[in-house]
Amino acid sequence: MSKNVNVVIDTKRPNVFKVARLTTLLVATVATIMPVNTYAQESNIEQIHYIRYSNENCIKGNEIVVDAMQQKNLRKIDLMAEFDENWNGNGGRAFTAEAISRFREVIKNVPTQPKIAPTGRNSLYMEYRKTDGSILAFEVTVTRVEMVNVPQGQYNKATVKQFEGDSYLENIINGVVEFNG
């Protein structure tokens, strides 16, 4: 499963020692996926004091926590919205506004962030993996959602469910919660 990177911006507790604890790698990683400066400017926040890993969204006291994985996924979806016809060189269809809206809604509401990728058929692929080999995957389209659960990587025990209608988001969230245990 992907690990979220949360950027914690604390305006009332300047603590330069926490900054020193950051590794260069961590800063570089976050810098590549998160427009931290832009966010800070937009939020009227002067300085980022520390960055930490977390798998949960939270707002505690003076801390503003940004789920960087969610931001990364949302930015990827924004890019998908700009794809032209034949974006993949194999006749891939441009994503409809309706599809993009649905993808954004899903990413904004799932409890943990998946790996995502556009497909060549106007859908979004989402994937969660556990260290024991278990896989939870979704294909999200405008009209339906397909959920595949592969326990311990055993494809002969895989289950496939399809959701249609307004309850698709609830079904996705329930599937993720159940998978995460």
Add this chain to the structure above:
Amino acid sequence: MDKKVIEDSEVLYRAALTTMPDSFDEDGETLPALFMDDKGASVERDGERDEQTILEVLKNKFFGKIIGVVKITAGECRDCETYPIATHNFRNQYHAEVHGSPTQIEINTLKALQLADACIRVL
């Protein structure tokens, strides 16, 4: 190479282009989205050529737009219950496609997952 029949032992190569940057994750692992297309998955048959030759052909064919290439045998495709089919044409006698089944072109999510796990990245 039989132009119409793809033997189980034959290796099929699928190229990921710069236009498909999410074919691999950050760790370089293949994502099923590489095989999720409404036209099935276009592949290059080995045709008794060595791998280096095939990779060079693919690189030339796509003018440096390749970000990766994966390979899988036709037998492994069939183990995943997908359907490799020879679709050679006047431009490329080695062209083939992997379909979801004999009656369905699209590869569903479960089968795409299996293909992604079974394939080996060679570039």
